[in-house]
Amino acid sequence: MTTLIWLRDDLRLADHPALTAACSGAHGPVVALWIHETRRTDEDNNRHGPRPLGAATRWWYHRSLQQLAPRLADLGIPLVFARGDAASIVRRVVATLQPTFVHWTRRYAPAACRLDAAIKEELKSRADVHSHPGSLLAEPWLMRTASGSHYQVFTPFSHAVADLPLAPLLPEPPPVDEPDGAATALATLREDGVLQNLEDLGLLDDGPAWWEDTLAQHWEPGELAAREQLDAVDNWLPGYAKRRDLPGEETSTSRISPRLRCGELSPRQALAAARSSTAAGEDITAWTRQLYWREFCWHLLHHREQLEDTPMRPAFAQFPYHPNDHLVRAWRHGRTGIDLVDSGMWQLWQTGWMHNRVRMVAASLFTKNMLQPWQDGEQWFWETLVDADEANNPVSWQWVAGCGADAAPYFRVFNPELQRTRFDPHSSYVKRWTPEGLARPVVPIVDLAESRREALAAYEQVRAAS
Numbered sequence: 001m002t003t004l005i006w007l008r009d010d011l012r013l014a015d016h017p018a019l020t021a022a023c024s025g026a027h028g029p030v031v032a033l034w035i036h037e038t039r040r041t042d043e044d045n046n047r048h049g050p051r052p053l054g055a056a057t058r059w060w061y062h063r064s065l066q067q068l069a070p071r072l073a074d075l076g077i078p079l080v081f082a083r084g085d086a087a088s089i090v091r092r093v094v095a096t097l098q099p100t101f102v103h104w105t106r107r108y109a110p111a112a113c114r115l116d117a118a119i120k121e122e123l124k125s126r127a128d129v130h131s132h133p134g135s136l137l138a139e140p141w142l143m144r145t146a147s148g149s150h151y152q153v154f155t156p157f158s159h160a161v162a163d164l165p166l167a168p169l170l171p172e173p174p175p176v177d178e179p180d181g182a183a184t185a186l187a188t189l190r191e192d193g194v195l196q197n198l199e200d201l202g203l204l205d206d207g208p209a210w211w212e213d214t215l216a217q218h219w220e221p222g223e224l225a226a227r228e229q230l231d232a233v234d235n236w237l238p239g240y241a242k243r244r245d246l247p248g249e250e251t252s253t254s255r256i257s258p259r260l261r262c263g264e265l266s267p268r269q270a271l272a273a274a275r276s277s278t279a280a281g282e283d284i285t286a287w288t289r290q291l292y293w294r295e296f297c298w299h300l301l302h303h304r305e306q307l308e309d310t311p312m313r314p315a316f317a318q319f320p321y322h323p324n325d326h327l328v329r330a331w332r333h334g335r336t337g338i339d340l341v342d343s344g345m346w347q348l349w350q351t352g353w354m355h356n357r358v359r360m361v362a363a364s365l366f367t368k369n370m371l372q373p374w375q376d377g378e379q380w381f382w383e384t385l386v387d388a389d390e391a392n393n394p395v396s397w398q399w400v401a402g403c404g405a406d407a408a409p410y411f412r413v414f415n416p417e418l419q420r421t422r423f424d425p426h427s428s429y430v431k432r433w434t435p436e437g438l439a440r441p442v443v444p445i446v447d448l449a450e451s452r453r454e455a456l457a458a459y460e461q462v463r464a465a466s
């Protein structure tokens with residue numbers, strides 16, 4: 001009896017309900033599959049499948065999968081790879097491998113749910129298919145307000161999540177018995193071109209050529225490094241409530257976002273680590289609140305179509321943005337003449353990550369002072385962030401742009417110069433990330449006061465029309 005586990009955004013061994021179920025029920029070989037998926041749009045404009053990974057995230061997955069494969073092999077589980085349309089790949093793998101059981105961790109974006117539901121329906125006459133929790137603290141459909149609808153406002157949602165019991169974490173599963181039992185079927189799938197080597201999946205294509213080495217200087221993908229980061233909770237959590245907004249301090253936040261993105265850590269592990277730390281209560285509360293923001297973003301995404309390009313507040317579809325390639329290029333390349341934003345864009349380019357405070361300021365400048373469509377900025381972050389997340393990224397962009405759920409009031413336009421004085425008073429962040437000798441405008445590329453007035457006038461236009 002063969003068991004197939006389809007891994008997606010859950011690249012770990014510990015606290016992995018789907019993997020635990022696959023191994024504990026196994027009386028025969030267990031095979032793990034990971035697919036570099038494409039997404040399909042049907043004639044009714046419905047998307048099927050997850051949002052295709054951006055360049056920096058692809059780099060991360062490549063490295064993380066490299067780390068995971070030998071660890072799964074030690075458990076007797078071969079990890080095999082494919083690239084393309086997940087529905088047809090899973091169909092062919094199941095036809096050849098003939099598993100009795102198929103397991104996976106649930107995904108929550110509507111387009112991914114649609115695909116997974118269709119695959120489950122198709123497979124159910126051939127295998128016993130089980131989907132499991134593991135990527136969120138709470139299943140989105142179980143989180144209901146008193147009136148039975150889903151949450152639109154963060155604070156009551158966060159209280160509801162905080163009240164949920166945290167069941168004991170799952171250990172890594174023990175080795176399975178018959179590692180070689182699936183060898184013939186896997187050889188056939190390789191000969192037929194269904195399975196490929198990790199190196200042939202194209203995960204490292206299209207990124208800037210020097211990224212491969214540069215990102216590796218800042219990050220070590222993989223579950224073991226992720227756990228080390230979490231085990232060091234007492235280094236980064238104490239003082240979090242006061243230091244989390246200071247981008248110049250290297251350890252002012254956890255930097256576990258890419259780990260949560262690809263599931264090297266579960267949010268349950270993260271929550272348990274914070275709760276068991278020696279940090280002060282106010283630090284634990286402030287940090288878990290951020291983890292609940294992640295949960296809230298996924299809750300919103302589960303209930304919304306196409307969050308990555310459709311404003312949650314419909315009136316914003318008519319917002320009078322002024323698309324301007326020159327401004328977009330200057331912003332992307334860290335040449336706006338506004339120190340905090342330029343340093344942030346350079347931190348992003350050099351490390352695939354940017355501090356949250358600077359993300360907010362950079363997004364505010366882009367959407368408000370520059371009047372560029374938030375979708376364009378979101379897409380750049382999607383390509384360049386190692387933590388680019390299908391829920392957090394669009395929800396955060398919409399929040400800053402003023403068109404999201406529970407969004408920042410539109411009239412609150414960050415002043416990047418004041419933000420710098422307040423949160424980087426000794427310029428340690430700006431000095432750290434602006435490349436020496438970089439040619440930048442000596443004055444800001446937009447007049448901050450004038451562009452603020454224009455942004456507010458544009459907002460009034462939308463308000464009057466809605």
Ligand code: FAD
Nearest residue numbers: 253254255256257290291293294356359388389392393396
């Ligand atoms: P910590 O401060 O240590 O927080 C712990 C965890 O909580 C994070 O790892 C993350 O999972 C979650 N979290 C923290 N802040 C937020 C938030 N505001 N919204 C949702 N979850 C949060 N986060 C992503 O994970 N992926 C993205 O693509 C992303 N895009 C963003 C785009 C913009 C414009 C903005 C303003 C924010 C974005 N964020 C995104 C949220 C936030 O900036 C990052 O989660 C955070 O900087 C990650 O660093 P950390 O792990 O050190 O966070």
